[in-house]
Amino acid sequence: MKQKTLSVGKTPALSIDLVPGDLRITGWDRDEIKAKTNGSALEMTAQDEKVTLSCDGDLILSVPRAAEIKITSVEGDASLRVLGNALKLGKVAGDLALRNIGQAEIEKVNGDLVVRHAANGLQVSQIDGDASVRDVGGDVQLKKIGSDLHLRNVEDSVSTQVGADAVLFINPQEGAKYNIRADSDILLRLPQNADAEMTLSAGSDLLVNLPDVEKSDGTTRTLTLGSGSAKMTLTAGGDLRVTSRADEWASLADFDISLPFIGADFPGIPDDLAEQISRKADVATRKMDRKIHKAERKIHHAERKMRHAERRAHAHEKRFNRSSHWGGEKKPSDPVSDDERLLILKMLQEKKISADDAEKLLSALEE
Template sequence: MNRALKATLSGVLLAFVWAMPCYAAVDSGDLAGKRVDLSEAAKPDGFVKISIVRGDLIVEGWDKDEVSLVGTLDEKTEQFIFDVSGRDTRIIVKIPSNNTSWCCNEGSNLRIMVPKGSQVDVATVSTEVRLTDIRGGLDMSGVSGDVRIQKVSERLRVRNVSGEITVHDVDAYARIKTVSGEIDARSIKGGGAFHTVSGEIVLRDVTDEIDVESVSGDIEVIGRNISLARGHSVSGDIDLEIELIDDALVEFDSVSGSVRLRLDGKLNHKFDLETGSGSIRNRITDDKPKKSKYIRDEQLRFTVGEGDGQVNVSTRSGDISVSK
């Protein structure tokens, strides 16, 4: 009986100890505007979901098998969740769905450390975000806050509406979309797709495959070892300075924007350039564009080397320039 009582009490105590993190982590309002400093053991390759509506957020990967959270919660915090359960970690700061509550303060200010191999999913609204050293893949979506990302492997997906997106050192195929925000991506080793509507796209030191699209924003790309480069714009200009592999395919078109293409390294490509009412400048060979007699279009086709690769550029009214 005594033994049974001890066992029961031990069980209750153990259950209380296990329940402690959840109790400390799930709070409904007590921690609003307060400083937090929490940590939990986590799987080295677990899944971490973070949802912070507004404020400043830093997420960094580290070598510890632990998730840590330090900072100040939103003054309007309605619900705060810090929950580690098996492979899954949830960090959520909810504020009331009432626009008057959003007024007049700065939101959360948090720094979260996660195991480097974690896969991280971050959702925000108007939060300034800095994400560094996430090696298990990263998904990020937001509205108006700027996003800065550095050192990401496995996977990168970013969707933002108007905030600027800056990405450095990615070893994965990157998919980045925005409406009016600018995309600035550097050292992207796995290539990627970069789409905007009115924002500019600047890519530096990209390799492999790139797909860029903008309606009215300009596009500027510097890349090497490019196997596929494809892009479209309606009125934005497209500037490319790329080094192609032998059988690379390059396809760019614009309606009224100009396309300037500078190709580094050895060329072994067929060129097919066409403009409706712009002009073509060829600084690679002595071939001159063919001009129609009665309409203002220009066409130029020529081959450099064996012509294993293909370069197709067309515009409706923009100019085209190709050079080495």
């Protein structure tokens, strides 16, 4: 294990090319940088207010709160907190947790991203896992999220492309723009006095439950709430639900993620051992939580496909009845897809329907 301390000013510019393991950075009130690694090499040099650091293992840093930080690559998990200046990260191979920071610009996170309190905005080019973002004071740009997004309490514009579900709690701000696309479902909660012009589009069901807004059918809709000072465009590949009811939102917003700030101390246990215990326990818990959540999401998507298949069967049956009533010829329909056949067989295997019901459903789809 190596440890070094370097005296600096209040606003040093810290540059790190590579962290081969996990990274923890915490801001403090001292005019010095304290570094510790479990590896065998630790180098830290300063020229004026520019500091360069390198190591060959996990890295724990305490830096002045106003330090400017630039890191090219982290090969493990990373957590950074209590940092008020600009933060630039290249690639994080694991999970990334940010708390009480200023402004952050991040290239790629291979795991999950959790942000709590970013005063001056957040920009991320790619997140392969889930993202949970709360309390951001500036613009939020999450260009590509591989899995789910949980977003709430942002004070400016939002732009994101989500690979799965998006759960949002937004109070639209005057002049802000919200452009949110999700390949699966979107659930949005608004305050009752929301002021926004909304353009909504859903691949499946579109449900709006807002005060003084009439319910309507269809999968696209444009609404003006108040003066329409904010602009919101929401596009969902699956269901899109907009509500102002806290109970409805809470019952449906059934997922969120959190990440530990690695290196939490245990009284009476050496720091390095405490970090290893904490990290291993947290990693195991996160992996289990992700497996459970992904399994639940697969079930949810399968159920939605089943509902679509049932609606399609019902539509085919109605067309058949109309053509029979008027003596006309039936129009040829699309063939039954493999997904629909598999869903029906799965329902039969799980005894949700009988063999007769399965046969009728297949026949209806083939009409």
